[in-house]
Amino acid sequence: MGSIRFFMYFILVFHVIISIQITCCQSRICLPEKQAALFIFGDSQFDAGNNNYINTTTSAQANYDPYGETYFKYPTGRYSDGRVIPDFIAEFAKLPLLLPYLHPASSLDNYIFGVNFASAGSGALLETRQGTAIDLKTQASYFKQVSKVLKKKLGDGEAKEFLANAVYIIAVGDNDYGVALFSNSSTTVVNIQHPQEFVNLVIGNISSVIQDIYEEGGRKFGLLNVGPINCYPIARIFMNGSSLDECQKQEASAIARLHRRALPIMLQELQKQLEGFKYSLTDYYGALTEVMRYPYKYGFKEGEAACCGGGSYRGDFSCGGKRGIKKYELCENVNDFVYFDSVHHTDKAAQHFANLMWTGHNHFTRPYNLKQLFQFSSLHCAY
Numbered sequence: 001m002g003s004i005r006f007f008m009y010f011i012l013v014f015h016v017i018i019s020i021q022i023t024c025c026q027s028r029i030c031l032p033e034k035q036a037a038l039f040i041f042g043d044s045q046f047d048a049g050n051n052n053y054i055n056t057t058t059s060a061q062a063n064y065d066p067y068g069e070t071y072f073k074y075p076t077g078r079y080s081d082g083r084v085i086p087d088f089i090a091e092f093a094k095l096p097l098l099l100p101y102l103h104p105a106s107s108l109d110n111y112i113f114g115v116n117f118a119s120a121g122s123g124a125l126l127e128t129r130q131g132t133a134i135d136l137k138t139q140a141s142y143f144k145q146v147s148k149v150l151k152k153k154l155g156d157g158e159a160k161e162f163l164a165n166a167v168y169i170i171a172v173g174d175n176d177y178g179v180a181l182f183s184n185s186s187t188t189v190v191n192i193q194h195p196q197e198f199v200n201l202v203i204g205n206i207s208s209v210i211q212d213i214y215e216e217g218g219r220k221f222g223l224l225n226v227g228p229i230n231c232y233p234i235a236r237i238f239m240n241g242s243s244l245d246e247c248q249k250q251e252a253s254a255i256a257r258l259h260r261r262a263l264p265i266m267l268q269e270l271q272k273q274l275e276g277f278k279y280s281l282t283d284y285y286g287a288l289t290e291v292m293r294y295p296y297k298y299g300f301k302e303g304e305a306a307c308c309g310g311g312s313y314r315g316d317f318s319c320g321g322k323r324g325i326k327k328y329e330l331c332e333n334v335n336d337f338v339y340f341d342s343v344h345h346t347d348k349a350a351q352h353f354a355n356l357m358w359t360g361h362n363h364f365t366r367p368y369n370l371k372q373l374f375q376f377s378s379l380h381c382a383y
């Protein structure tokens with residue numbers, strides 16, 4: 001008798017749990033707010049040290065002084081005096097700092113918060129610095145491994161919910177265009193004389209990686225476009241004295257603008273095709289040009305020259321003295337600068353861009369900002 005009562009009680013409780021879940025799906029308020037994870041893909045803009053663990057050149061590594069000198073007090077592999085953009089995004093999302101995927105301590109326990117797959121020097125195209133960086137497709141294949149582990153550990157249902165709630169951020173493209181234009185690489189797949197075709201390949205490959213992540217269960221994506229490449233100190237060293245208007249007219253900046261036009265069209269297309277797909281696109285090209293032009297407006301003093309390096313604009317990429325040129329200069333007040341080395345940003349500038357991605361209700365980030373993507377949990381009851 002007792003066991004039957006217990007059984008009835010059990011059925012009742014079970015029934016109540018099920019009804020609560022169903023009500024939740026309709027009202028979308030009563031399930032406890034789950035922490036959405038952050039998965040990071042792309043190039044040096046986002047790399048937190050994956051390249052420390054691959055066989056590459058010192059040009060593709062930043063694991064020596066003075067990188068890391070301000071925030072971490074030691075070189076972590078980030079191309080910055082301190083943090084890179086995803087470090088701030090993780091902080092805003094109340095997540096811990098996310099480890100590079102190849103870091104020995106990165107494991108299942110911390111995949112619960114996400115992980116960082118980005119690799120300095122990498123591109124959307126396999127051919128971009130092949131062999132010295134982890135290309136975007138390979139990064140996506142690492143993510144599939146993680147997803148497999150999560151599905152095994154959490155079960156399919158919970159893993160699906162976890163992956164749908166996570167946010168996936170991607171910064172890629174700069175190296176595809178930069179390498180094709182600034183090196184006479186025989187591996188360039190497309191004649192750069194046909195810029196639109198080249199841009200279509202890059203965009204096509206980004207789209208295909210987003211679809212791979214979607215297949216695994218990803219729904220919320222945050223992207224950056226590509227900056228005005230000829231205006232980076234590393235490019236301007238060759239044209240000392242030219243204005244910001246002039247470097248924007250040059251070839252690589254013009255291709256970056258083709259990319260800037262094509263990226264939102266691709267994302268809108270995916271939104272039409274893929275159920276539940278949401279994105280946030282930050283106009284890095286526009287935002288960077290703005291802060292380079294008006295550094296004082298955003299709390300900087302120098303928007304065009306780098307803090308660390310040599311030559312005009314400190315654009316010779318010698319920061320750290322390990323890339324062929326031994327002698328380099330280092331500025332005194334790093335927080336005055338938008339660029340730390342000849343290509344990459346200071347901790348303070350990374351924070352500026354992370355803010356734009358997170359809260360940007362201005363014209364630089366649309367249609368959603370990352371804060372909104374983190375808050376969406378419409379897929380909580382989708383399974």
Ligand SMILES: *[C@@H]1O[C@H](CO)[C@@H](O)[C@H](O)[C@H]1NC(C)=O
Nearest residue numbers: 053054055056057130131132
């Ligand atoms: C790293 O690359 C160098 C040069 O390509 C090669 O000689 C060396 O064997 C590689 N090391 C490993 C561990 O793959």
Ligand SMILES: *[C@@H]1O[C@H](CO)[C@@H](O)[C@H](O)[C@H]1NC(C)=O
Nearest residue numbers: 178179180181182183184185
């Ligand atoms: C590319 O090749 C051209 C012609 O061969 C040469 O003038 C130029 O300096 C080369 N550029 C680089 C970056 O190697």
Ligand SMILES: *[C@@H]1O[C@H](CO)[C@@H](O)[C@H](O)[C@H]1NC(C)=O
Nearest residue numbers: 125126127189201204205208
């Ligand atoms: C991706 O890039 C490769 C070259 O690396 C190209 O052959 C392929 O067509 C591209 N894929 C898409 C979908 O555009």
Ligand SMILES: *[C@@H]1O[C@H](CO)[C@@H](O)[C@H](O)[C@H]1NC(C)=O
Nearest residue numbers: 240241304305311312313314
């Ligand atoms: C341009 O070159 C001149 C002479 O080498 C140098 O004095 C000046 O500082 C350079 N300008 C910039 C912006 O680096």
